[in-house]
Amino acid sequence: MYNLETKVFYCQIDSCRAIKEYQKKGLCVRLLAVEEQFFSAQALERKEGVEVISIEVSYWAFLERLDGAGRVPAKAERDKFDLLDDSVRERSRWYRLEVDWNTKTRHGYAYPTFSEEKPRYFELVSCRTESQTISLGPAPLFNQEVMKLPLSHDTGISTSNASPWTLSAFHVGQGMCSIVSDGKQALLLDIGAGTPVTRPLYQEGKITNELAQVIEGIKTIDLILSHADQDHWRILAWDAELRKKIRHIFVPENAKSLAYKDPAIKFDIKEIQRLHIVLSTNSWLDVYRSQPKRDDDNGQCLVTVFESAGKRALIAGDYVYSRFPSDTNKDVADLQNQDFDAVVVPHHGDAESAHRIVKARQGAIAFFSAGNHRKFLHPTQISRDNHKKEKYTEICNNNCPDVRRVTLI
Structure with missing residues (x-):
């Protein structure tokens, strides 16, 4: 399980308009994430791997906080956002999410992706597009045809x-x-x-x-x-x-x-x-x-x-x-x-x-x-x-x- 004190995650979008698995199945942004301490090219490519976290966060809360917007964007802007997960370039973009585990507000939840652990709920404090670009390395090539x-x-x-x-x-x-x-x-x-x-x-x-x-x-x-x-x-x-x-x-x-x-x-x-x-x-x-x-x-x-x-x-x-x-x-x-x-x-x-x-x-x-x-x-x-x-x-x-x-x- 990720560190219980972790409040910052670096994420990539899997789906811009998914349905939550929990929380009455509301509309959400589905992301794959790593803890802040693993956000570097060296850490992401380390031999032993790195635990990947699944995050599902309210679609509306995400857009309201994205890059300090302070409001839910108009439908035309939302429609553009909804198409980002079709783009290889946009799916490789990183987002920095800061969460608070200790409030009654529940914008979303996180859990280790490859696990049976229960989700842990959070309030989304902030969300911003990360300026740093880190490209993921390839997996080994299978040497047979x-x-x-x-x-x-x-x-x-x-x-x-x-x-x-x-x-x-x-x-x-x-x-x-x-x-x-x-x-x-x-x-x-x-x-x-x-x-x-x-x-x-x-x-x-x-x-x-x-x-x-x-x-x-x-x-x-x-x-x-x-x-x-x-x-x-x-x-x-x-x-x-x-x-x-x-x-x-x-x-x-x-x-x-x-x-x-x-x-x-x-x-x-x-x-x-x-x-x-x-x-x-x-x-x-x-x-x-x-x-x-x-x-x-x-x-x-x-x-x-x-x-x-x-x-x-x-x-x-x-x-x-x-x-x-x-x-x-x-x-x-x-x-x-x-x-x-x-x-x-x-x-x-x-x-x-x-x-x-x-x-x-x-x-x-x-x-x-x-x-x-x-x-x-x-x-x-x-x-x-x-x-x-x-x-x-x-x-x-x-x-x-x-x-x-x-x-x-």
């Missing part, structure tokens, strides 16, 4: 008698999580969640958790993380037992996050540009690092294609179809010319995901992974309608309160 599973020295299992590999997606609210597994081994494709699936409900066991059931007998899991937004990895932070199973966490080359510096996952992080994962003689994963025309947060990502026994699925995180053709990675660009038996609809079915939808094979499934966030309103009706027009069968349950499994292939 082809990886074969199973690895005999890890599992002792031979591919000759392996069970069929399947792809399942999970309803996790405003997040994304899928799994490729043969029942004995598994790879996770994102492991995020969001409203109505929340940290307290998950950690207190108040929801049905079919992900936990699926991985119960699996000893070693690799995670392919499409990008660094928390709604794509938050279950990893919530679940200590799951973290014990993780061997590698593959992330896009040169796409950085403060979360990667926490010792709970720091030593598992591996950057990749391209990775072909052989699962069996007729099952594999291809993972491509995007090279987007527009440099934004959602565009700095990994796009995954799963193939098994002649069936093919696309899992692209928040990278929408219409961006494929202009991507300078030819493998990503070529996805627009392929057809699929299943897709996890990009970016939770937002309006952009309604365009240039990849071709559906007969009986293809479109899985919408979205929650009930009252600001985002995902999935959009146009995305749902257009996937149906392209002959996809829709699976959508954005009010599902549990972590529920749906087999796609």
Whole structure:
């Protein structure tokens, strides 16, 4: 746990318009932070890592105090602020937050990100944009472009008698999580969640958790993380037992996050540009690092294609179809010319995901992974309608309160 006397944190924004996990689920700014004593290039890159703190603070209190504003800005200014978390440059900006733990006013709360500790509440005293620029260093580069599973020295299992590999997606609210597994081994494709699936409900066991059931007998899991937004990895932070199973966490080359510096996952992080994962003689994963025309947060990502026994699925995180053709990675660009038996609809079915939808094979499934966030309103009706027009069968349950499994292939 961070020092109880800590009153100053240095933070980076994860989401400008999130929903609080606690405190009646009000609108908040979600940040990742370190204590003041660790705010230096040397401390952030130290070998043993640095504890990363999650902070959720009232959206209104944050904006009222930001750089001494003294008032909540007009809607036009707020709309501009709301878009900051789309920008790679703005997400790398640091903010200095000063808090007071000893008042009755509760603007927000903090807790160690990779923990089961209860939140500690505070009053936000001040908030300012930090003039000092500290860039985060990269994680180690994975030195293979082809990886074969199973690895005999890890599992002792031979591919000759392996069970069929399947792809399942999970309803996790405003997040994304899928799994490729043969029942004995598994790879996770994102492991995020969001409203109505929340940290307290998950950690207190108040929801049905079919992900936990699926991985119960699996000893070693690799995670392919499409990008660094928390709604794509938050279950990893919530679940200590799951973290014990993780061997590698593959992330896009040169796409950085403060979360990667926490010792709970720091030593598992591996950057990749391209990775072909052989699962069996007729099952594999291809993972491509995007090279987007527009440099934004959602565009700095990994796009995954799963193939098994002649069936093919696309899992692209928040990278929408219409961006494929202009991507300078030819493998990503070529996805627009392929057809699929299943897709996890990009970016939770937002309006952009309604365009240039990849071709559906007969009986293809479109899985919408979205929650009930009252600001985002995902999935959009146009995305749902257009996937149906392209002959996809829709699976959508954005009010599902549990972590529920749906087999796609």
